[in-house]
Amino acid sequence: MAKISSTVFSLRHFLVLSLALNVSLILRIVYEGEEGHDNSCLKNETGNSISRADFDTKTHNILKSRVVMSSTLSSGNSTCKYHTGSRNKVINLDHGDPTVYERFWRQRGDKSTIIISGWQSMSYFSDVSNICWFLETEFAKEVVRLHTLVGNAVTEGRHIVVGTGSSQLFLAALYALSPQHSPQPINVVCASPYYSSYPSMTDYLKSGLYKWGGNADSYEKEGPYIEVVTSPNNPDGHVRRSKVNRSEGLLLHDLAYYWPQYTPISSPADYDLTLFTLSKTTGHAGMRIGWALVKDKEVAKKMTKFIELNTIGVSKDSQLRAAKVLRAVSDSCEEENSQEGESFFKFSHNLMANRWKQLREVVDSSQLFSLPQFSPAFCNFFNQVVEPQPAFVWLKCEGNVEDCEKFLRAHNIITRSGKHFGVSRKYVRISLLDTDENFNQFVDRLSTIQSL
Amino acid sequence: MAKISSTVFSLRHFLVLSLALNVSLILRIVYEGEEGHDNSCLKNETGNSISRADFDTKTHNILKSRVVMSSTLSSGNSTCKYHTGSRNKVINLDHGDPTVYERFWRQRGDKSTIIISGWQSMSYFSDVSNICWFLETEFAKEVVRLHTLVGNAVTEGRHIVVGTGSSQLFLAALYALSPQHSPQPINVVCASPYYSSYPSMTDYLKSGLYKWGGNADSYEKEGPYIEVVTSPNNPDGHVRRSKVNRSEGLLLHDLAYYWPQYTPISSPADYDLTLFTLSKTTGHAGMRIGWALVKDKEVAKKMTKFIELNTIGVSKDSQLRAAKVLRAVSDSCEEENSQEGESFFKFSHNLMANRWKQLREVVDSSQLFSLPQFSPAFCNFFNQVVEPQPAFVWLKCEGNVEDCEKFLRAHNIITRSGKHFGVSRKYVRISLLDTDENFNQFVDRLSTIQSL
Incomplete structure (x- = not known):
């Protein structure tokens, strides 16, 4: 019985593997033809070649993955060559480094290039008439324009607070929502599986203002609490609503992935406090730019205060560049309507659709794995x-x-265990935002895993 | 007796006032001729015109100064005009916004201009082989080059950790130096007058790891502590050494002002942990770039960890721009040696020398004020x-x-009271890094204050 099913499985498997390889090779030819080079080859601490690491704030994993990589790669291998299907190459999909979008930005050429003279943007201040005095006006304008165009968030009646990535805004929101004179820190909860960094971000300074309160599904304490609602959810992608739903709850909506390439846009988000980040919107993680839409003026003031005390504002250079990139996204949508080209969201939606299609084909043909x-x-x-x-x-x-x-x-694929997300180790989170190279190798590798 | 001294005072005063006005007018003609415009005119929340605010993290003062400005300016004054000597114009020198250096960077033209394409610097990562994995190699290189050239810090055997301004690095250092499993938070002390933001930055999150311990001069508690040594000191400019000097002390040197324009460079700083910031070095406060030189590898790792959890790295755009600006500074020093132009430090040193000269003349002619x-x-x-x-x-x-x-x-000069620095209200801190416009008006105004 075991022998028969193994034979059947192998035949189906080879068909899928063959298809995946074809797609992979075609994509690679197209990609390499366009790029002319590959820069995803970096070296680790021991001088061994490693693939570009990926990131998403479960940060101790960087060091962990480095150790794994140096132990699995042969020492002295000083050039970086990829061999599709080679089981020795470590594929690191632990982090969510959104390098997948680089191709779009290369295609757009100079439209999103920024030039900053040495004498520009020297002051701490951007607009002292704004509660968020370090918010660049151009950036705020493009945020409003894009939300209006996409229809994913209400911006009217909202204060925009810019942050050094949405991580800083998450912390700023905890600070702003916490009672300042409570004898006990307020509990911060989120339904599991929750983003793996929420607990450590909340607790690393042992703040007397707030502390991690665990899974929102089982939270039953009395009194005020902060509930983080991530929708679509990281890691599992499901659309979410508040779970605790009691009168003294303060809601913090992390909508990093509420963009058309990831999920259907059903209606403009209309919450008290929502977070967005450029990293997941356009792929510019290195800019470290996020923004919050905040209904309550006092909350916006306190978030601004947090950022003042934390970093005295947010890089103007990155805000100006972010404005340019968001403008290019909006322009691409408007140009598309006049038949002038492919919009950023069409590009990224098609790209994600292709990846999910390839992935589902491989997983569906396996009895070892399942997907939501x-x-x-x-x-x-x-x-x-x-x-x-x-x-x-x-x-x-x-x-x-x-x-x-x-x-x-054991198959040289680095992922993030479910245990970091508050659930079973039977689950892992795998980034789908990595380079074509790494994604294709991942799908190839997955398709070769036939049995335990 | 009172009458006689008043007459003598008035004569001396008029001579100084006349000289100050001449210098002021000459500078303004030169400045306006070069700039062709003035952008220091902003509007406050009520729509009134206000001068560009200045900043240095005693952040609640922003709002305070706004209130003052809107109450002292007549409502509906929608154009921004400066009248030298006009006592109605509010001069805000509370913050240390280093806009004084803008002129140098304008003169340098394209040498410090940066161009960043839309597809560049998208990844979270800069160099995974480095402990500080988000540190841009070019930036690190220019930091080492400039310290070597200026001779103000030993970089050999140091790990460089980049931060979103030195504020973030100050917090990262507290996190890294604090014992992680102590039942009590470690005390953070600094001799008064100390930088007004240290207490609030240390205490705003009510951390269980560290807390503000006050004036280092009177600190006598047993056990471990962190002492912040700011040299030259903010606010008083004096060169400093550790005050507590006990075996369990951990030192954090804030050397933001240890540059040739502010103080004689006596020897390369050779401490365990030193902080620098671009804001005070070159005047680029809006970039939010600082760096730490860290001797101990584990401390550098923990500081990196803090920045991971706080903001997942530091803007790459600003690091790249900072590299360009630091390179321009170093180049200007080397070019000067070959007689090709004025170095940044010569420019800024002369500028500060002129300001101090003007200021000392006015203060020396008054019996109301004194300077260190x-x-x-x-x-x-x-x-x-x-x-x-x-x-x-x-x-x-x-x-x-x-x-x-x-x-x-009461004379429409906004300064920061000594009480924020842990000392008497008889003292104030006044920024000397503001625009020529504001500085000249300040000197004019000060010279008109003859009596209580």
Whole structure:
């Protein structure tokens, strides 16, 4: 019995593998033809070649993955060569480094290039008439324009607070929402699986203002609390609403992935406090730019105060560049309407659709893994029914595999274990925002894993 | 008796006023001729015109000064005009916004201009082989080059950690130096007068790791502590050494002002942990770039960890721009040696020397105020004996004036009271890094204050 199913499995597997390889090779030829080079080859501490690491704030994993990489690569291998299907190459998809979008920005050429003279933007101040006095007016304007165009958030009646990535804004929001004179820190909760960095970000300074309160599903304490609602959720991609839903709850909506390439845009988000980040919107993680839409003036003031005390404002250079990039995104949408080219969201939506298609084909042909199922829904932006296609794969190891991260690591695929997200080790989170190179190698590798 | 001294005072005063006005007018003609415009005219929340505010992290003062400005300016004054000597114009020198250096960077033209394409610097990562994985290699290189050239810090055997301004690095250092499992937070101390933001930055999150312990001069508790040594000191400009000097002390050196324009460079700083910031070095406060030189590898790792959890790295755009600006500074020094132009430090040193000269003339002619006295010393960078000329004026109101800030505010000069620096209200801190416009008006105004 075992022998028969193994034979059947192998035949199906080879078909899928062959298809995946074809797609992979075609994409690679196209990609390399356009790029002319590959810069995803870096060196680790020991001088060994490693693939570009990926990131998403579960930061101690960087060092962990470095150790793994140096131990799995042969020492003295000083050139970086990729061999599709080579099982020795470590594929690191632990972090969510959104390098997948680089191709779009290369294609756009100079439209998003920024030039800053040495004498520009020297002052701490951007606009002293604004509560968020370090907010660049151009950036704020483009944020409003893009939200209006995409229809994913209400900006009217909101204060914009810019942050050094949405991480800083998450902390600023905790500071602003916490009672300042309470004898006990307020609990911060989120339904599991929750973003793996929330607990450590909340607790690393042992603040007397707030502390991590765990899974919102099982939270039953009395009194005020802060609930983080991540929608679509990181890691599992599902659309979410508040879970605790009691009168003294303060809600913090992390909408980093509420963009058309990841999920159908059903209606403009209309919450008290929402966070967005350029990293996941356009792929510019290195800029460290996020923004919050804040209904309450006092909360916006306190968030601004946090950023003053934390970093005295936010890089003007990056805000100006972010304005240019957001403008290019909005322009690409408007140009597309006049038949002049592909919009950023069409490009990124197609790209994610292709990746999810390839991935589902491989996973569906395997009995070792399973993926979450999503319901298609009408997207107001694309004006049609589309499927959710999250930035992360929330993969479950079926059968007897109890530690999915360990299992995949043995196959030189680095992922992030479910344990970091407050759930079982049978799950792992895998980035789908990495380079074509790494994604294709990942799909190839996954398709070769036939049994325990 | 009172009448006679008043007459003598008035004659001396008019001579100084006349001289100050001449210098002011000449500078303004030169300045406006070069600039062709003035952008220091902003509007406050009520729509009134206000001068460009200045900043230095005593951040609640922004709002305070706004209130003052809107109450002292007539409502509906929608155009921004400066009248030298007009007592109605509010001069805000509370913050240390280093806009004074803008002129140098304009003169340098394209040499410090940066161009960044839309597809560049997208990844979170800069150099995964470095402990500080988000540190841009070019920036690190220019930091080492400039320190070597200026001779103000040892970089050999140091890890460079880049931060979103030195504020973030101050917090990162507290996190890294604090014992992680101590039942009590470690005390953070600094001799008064200390930088007004240290207490609030240390305590705003009510951390269980560290807390503000007050004046280092009177600190006598047993056990470990962190002592911040700011040299030259903000606010008073004096060169400093550790005060507590006990075995369990951990030292954090804030050397933001240890540059040739402010103080003689006596020897390369050779401490365990030193902080620098671009804001005070080159005047680029809006970039939010600082760096730490860290001897201990584990401390550098923990500081990096703090920045990961706080902001997941530091703007790459600003690091790249900072590299370009630092390169321009170093180039200007090397070009000067070959007689090709004025170096940044010569420009800024001359500028500060002129300001201090003007200021001392006015203050010396008054019996209402006094300034700190500094001893000239040999500067290894300029290769000659020079006088200290701090970025801030630490002004004392003599005689019966007990609240110097209040006294000057009545003359529409906004300063920062000594009480924020842990000392008497007879002192105020005044920024000397503001625009020529504001500085000249300040000197004019000060010279008109003859009596209580």
